[in-house]
Structures are given as C-alpha cells and as structure tokens.
Amino acid sequence: xxxxxxxxxxxxxxxxxxxxxxxxxxxxxxxxxxxxxxxxxxxxxxxxxxxxxxxxxxxxxxxxxxxxxxxxxxxxxxxxxxxxxxxxxxxxxxxxxxxxxxxxxxxxxxxxxxxxxxxxxxxxxxxxxxxxxxxxxxxxxxxxxxxxxxxxxxxxxxxxxxxxxxxxxxxxxxxxxxxxxxxxxxxxxxxxxxxxxxxxxxxxxxxxxxxxxxxxxxxxxxxxxxxxxxxxxxxxxxxxxxxxxxxxxxxxxxxxxxxxxxxxxxxxxxxxxxxxxxxxxxxxxxxxxxxxxxxxxxxxxxxxxxx
Numbered sequence: 001x002x003x004x005x006x007x008x009x010x011x012x013x014x015x016x017x018x019x020x021x022x023x024x025x026x027x028x029x030x031x032x033x034x035x036x037x038x039x040x041x042x043x044x045x046x047x048x049x050x051x052x053x054x055x056x057x058x059x060x061x062x063x064x065x066x067x068x069x070x071x072x073x074x075x076x077x078x079x080x081x082x083x084x085x086x087x088x089x090x091x092x093x094x095x096x097x098x099x100x101x102x103x104x105x106x107x108x109x110x111x112x113x114x115x116x117x118x119x120x121x122x123x124x125x126x127x128x129x130x131x132x133x134x135x136x137x138x139x140x141x142x143x144x145x146x147x148x149x150x151x152x153x154x155x156x157x158x159x160x161x162x163x164x165x166x167x168x169x170x171x172x173x174x175x176x177x178x179x180x181x182x183x184x185x186x187x188x189x190x191x192x193x194x195x196x197x198x199x200x201x202x203x204x205x206x207x208x209x210x211x212x213x214x215x216x217x218x219x220x221x222x223x224x225x226x227x228x229x230x231x232x233x234x235x236x237x238x239x240x241x242x243x244x245x246x247x248x249x250x251x252x253x254x255x256x257x258x259x260x261x262x263x264x265x266x267x268x269x270x271x272x273x274x275x276x277x278x279x280x281x282x283x284x285x286x287x288x289x290x291x292x293x294x295x296x297x298x299x300x301x302x303x304x305x306x307x
Contacts, residue, residue, distance in 0.1 A: 003149045014149040022074045025146075026057055028154075029072065029122065033060055036156060037120060037144075038238030039068045043101045048090050056087045059101060063239045063255075063279040064228050065113040067091060067098055073123040080121055081133055081141075088119045088139060113228065115189045116140045131160045142224075144237070158222045158237050190227040195245045207245055210286060213296045214241070217303050230277045236306040241299050242278035249287035252295065253278025256302040265294050 004011040019025040026044070033041045039060035046056040058070040069091060071084045091098060095114060102110050119141045126143050134141045143160040196204050214234055215223055226233045231242040231253075244251040254261070258270035261282055272281035280302070286295045 001147070001155065003153060003155070014153055017148050017150055019074060019148060022072050025074055025122075026072045029070065030058055033058070033070075036237075037068070037070070038063050038235065039070075040106060042098070042105050046101065048087065048094075054083075054087065054090070056091075059098065061102055061106070061110070061112065062118065063235075064226060064233050065111045066226075067102075067112060067114070067117045068120060069118070070120045070122065073121070080123060081130060081137075084119045084121050084141070085137065085139065088117060088141075091117055116226070118142065120144060122146060126159060134160060135162055142237070156237075159220075161222045161224050190229055192225075192227055192232070195227055195232060199245055199247065203245065203248060203250075206286060206289060207243070207250060209289060209292055210243070210250060210295070213292065214299060214303075217300055223303075233279070236303060238306050239279045240302040240306050242280060244277060249285050252284050252286060252299070253280030254282040254284065254298060254302040255280040256282055256305055258282045261298060261301055263298060267291070267294060268298060 003014045005014055019028070029036060030041055030044055033039050037060070039062045042059040042061055043056075044058055046059050048054040048056065056069055057072050060068040060070060062068050069084065069087050071080060071087070073080050092114070095112075099112060102112060117140060119139065121141065122144045124147065125145055131143065134143060139162070141160075141162055142158060145157050145159055147155045149155065196207070211225070215225075217223065218236065222236055224235045226235065231244045233239050233242045239255050241255065242253045253271070253276060254268070258268060258272070258281065261268060268282050268284040270281065271283045276283060282298075282302075284295060284298055286292065
C-alpha cells in the first residue's frame with residue numbers, strides 16, 4: 001500500500017523501509033506495547049526453562065487482564081505459528097511463572113484472566129495457508145502485519161483474529177499452590193449466556209441488535225468479542241468498547257477520550273476520573289432501540305481509533 005505525505009497541495013511518496021533485524025522490531029513494539037497492541041509489558045526474552053527450552057519474545061497482559069504472548073518475525077517464516085503454539089501451551093501449563101513475572105512488573109494486585117490466553121504473531125506478511133492453519137487450530141491467535149515507511153511511519157494491520165473460549169488445560173502433575181488458589185476464580189469461563197442470564201427479553205433483544213451493529217463495523221471479521229466477569233469487551237487489536245448488560249439497559253464504555261468524541265446528541269459523559277468497570281474513559285447508555293444508531297455512531301468513532 002503506497003503511503004504519501006501531503007504538503008501544500010503536493011504529494012510525496014514515502015518509500016518503504018525495514019528494520020535492521022528482529023531485535024530492533026521487538027524493541028520498538030515493547031517500547032510502545034500499550035499503544036500498538038493494547039497490552040501492558042510484563043517481560044522480554046522470557047525463558048521457558050531447561051526442560052522446555054525456549055525464549056518467548058514478549059509477555060504482556062491486555063486490557064481485560066488476559067495473558068498475551070507476542071512473537072515477531074522480520075519476514076514470514078514457516079515455523080512462526082508452531083513456535084507460538086508451543087509457547088502458548090507452555091504458558092497455560094505454567095501459570096505460576098507468568099503470575100510471578102506479572103506481579104513483579106505490574107504489582108501484587110494485578111488481576112489475571114486465564115480463560116483465554118492470547119497469542120499475537122507479528123510479521124511483514126502471512127500466507128493464506130497461515131490464516132487457514134490458524135483458523136483450523138482454533139486457539140486465541142491474532143496475525144498482525146506491519147510495514148515501515150522511511151524512519152517515521154509504521155503501518156500496522158490485523159489480518160486475522162480468532163478466539164477460543166475452551167478452558168486452558170491444567171498440569172495435573174503439579175501440586176496445588178497458593179497462586180493456584182488465587183487463580184481459581186480467574187479460570188472460570190464467562191460466556192454471553194452468563195451475562196444475559198435472567199435478563200428481560202427486551203434487554204436481550206437490545207443487546208443482540210447492538211452486537212450485530214458492532215460486528216458490521218468490520219467486513220473482515222477481525223473484531224473479537226470477549227465476555228469477562230463484569231462486561232463484554234470488543235476489540236480490534238485494542239479494546240474499543242465494553243458493554244455491561246443491566247436489567248433494563250446497556251451500559252457502554254468507549255475507549256476514546258471524551259474530548260475527542262463527536263456527540264451531537266449529548267449521550268455520553270467523561271468518566272476518566274470516576275470509578276467504573278470498563279477500560280474506556282467515556283460512558284454512554286442504550287435503553288431503547290430508537291437510540292441504537294446514535295449510540296453506534298459513538299462506538300464507531302472509538303473503533304476507528306484502532307485502524
């Protein structure tokens with residue numbers, strides 16, 4: 001995709017460039033992990049031990065508390081998917097190691113959701129066979145491509161995303177530990193059925209209508225829906241909105257500063273300095289289908305910030 005810079009009605013093409021090596025690519029991502037992928041940094045070159053030797057490029061934890069493995073390839077390589085899957089299997093069998101690393105980096109009170117750990121693979125390109133293989137595998141894997149232009153521009157694109165809500169396997173050989181006990185609640189798999197529960201039929205219909213509109217924001221099916229304990233998050237790389245299903249309305253948080261939101265109907269408010277559940281700092285509500293288009297207009301603005 002050509003990139004042009006505009007100056008006084010004149011355009012100049014910015015030529016594609018490249019990183020010197022994978023380490024330079026990795027360092028750039030790790031320095032900007034939250035901005036690029038919506039994840040907080042936990043560790044770099046994390047060793048998987050003497051028995052299962054390997055080094056995970058980057059460990060992180062996303063906005064919903066989900067552990068994230070990130071592997072980088074300067075160019076596409078055949079083993080990137082297999083390597084990433086190896087590390088993903090290792091992670092769900094060594095929760096204690098990740099938990100200790102996360103607590104050391106982010107504090108003892110960090111909350112971790114083990115229901116669906118994520119694997120993010122970053123490369124200049126992936127083949128159709130790669131996307132097919134990832135889809136067949138069924139794990140929570142995302143493929144991101146990048147392109148560097150000159151020294152100052154980076155294009156990042158999510159080309160495939162899938163999610164798996166099956167419980168991660170447990171290592172039965174390990175004796176229970178205090179960390180295991182702390183994680184027992186985090187191992188619960190939350191579903192849409194959990195959130196809809198005994199809600200009135202009108203509220204369920206309201207959610208389904210909004211859900212449909214959200215998925216229509218992206219024609220490539222790259223939007224991920226993830227039920228959490230308190231809310232359902234929608235992400236395209238990063239979270240762009242979270243929905244809490246209440247008895248008679250939907251409470252919605254948008255991951256866009258309130259000052260940057262075009263809200264002609266005054267349906268939102270700034271909650272950046274107020275306690276709230278979602279990761280977004282702007283709050284709105286939907287209680288009637290007549291307001292659906294007005295609310296999706298707000299959500300779309302938050303979504304576009306992830307493109």
